[in-house]
Amino acid sequence: MSVLENVHTPGAVQLGNIPTSASNLEAHHLKALLDILDSNAADSSIQERVLVTLGNSAAFSSNHDIIRNFNGIKIIGRFISHPKTKAKALNALNNLSMNLENQEQIKDFLHDVCNDITSSPLNSEVQLAGLRLAINMSVTNSYHEFLADYIPCFYTLLADGDKATQIHTLKVLVNLSANPSMTTVLLSSKAPSSLANLFGSKTNSDILVRALTFAANLSENYDRQMHSNRHHHYEDHSLYVLLFRDQTAFKGNLVALLQHPDTDIKEHVARLICPQKLN
Structure with a gap:
């Protein structure tokens, strides 16, 4: 199941007659805030405060269309x-991305967002903000191709990141793996060998259940490809080789996980060990 990420950031600004609470902002207030950003006259501290207030206001769905209609997505995206x-700009775009019409404009910034995820x-904070936006933008299949080139980076983050980074990255990867047309690029992308360690019984349950969901989605989609006689050659450094070519270590971990106390984890392990036969 795909999950959208909504961010509430502490703090708001008081500029002129603009209310301090984001819940009290009306259309003319939002327009005034966007005009401040668009003018490029304010210093960076004011810009940050304005972006926080706009981001908080974008947590309310009633403001999504208003901000878009004032060209707010393109104005915020510049920052x-x-x-x-x-x-702050990434957090604002993230809340605005809860709206499908807004996503159509936000997609123009996805390469920049992914570059920020890679280089931060x-x-x-910036890396996590970028990942949250990537989660929302990958809930549907519409923009998956924008993320395809960055899959090796996601695998590296999954191997090296802390718990929060791993969970955010896995949410993106689970969304991508739910799309059968992304199976080949996900399996063929370069993956650190340490990723196999994620499937051990000592892995945090929140991480493990998402890693297993990701692997099970890929396994089922790969089986369908093979059933359709669609073959692909996978290089030695690929995720496919790590998880599915030599399955001894991977399957050994899975068998051990059948004893895991978490029901969701055992269900996903069963998907991997006993895949349903295709009709």
Whole structure:
């Protein structure tokens, strides 16, 4: 099941007659805030405060269309290129991405977002903000191709990141793996050998259940491809080789996980060990 990420960021601004609470902002207030950003006259501290307020207001669905109709997505999107405002802009876009019409405009920033995920310090605020936006933008299949080139980076984050980074990354990967047309690129992408360690019984349950969901989705989609006589050659460094070519270690971990106390984990293990036969 795909999950959208909604972010509430502490703090709001008081500029002129603009209310301090995001829940009290009306259309003309939102327009005034966007005009401040669009003018480029404010210093970075004011810009950050405005972006926080717009981001908080975007947590209310009633403001999604208003901000878009004031060209707000494109105005806010420009600020992901500035180091001091990047995280605040990403959080605002993330809340706006809860709206499918908004996603159609936000997609134009996806490559920049993914570059920020790749280049930002590991486990940083900017990296997590970018991952949250990638989660929302990958809930449907519409923009998966924008993320395809960054899959090796996601695998590296999954191997090296802390718990929060791993969970956020897995949410993106689970969304991608639910799309059969992404199976080949996910399986053929370069993956660190340490990823196999995620499937051990000592892995945190929140991480493990998502890792198993990801692997089970790929396994089932790969089986369908083989059933359709669609073959692909996978290189030695690929995720396919790590998980499915030499299955001794992987399956050994799965068998051990059948004793796991978490029912969801055991259900996903069963999907991998005993896949349903195709008709």
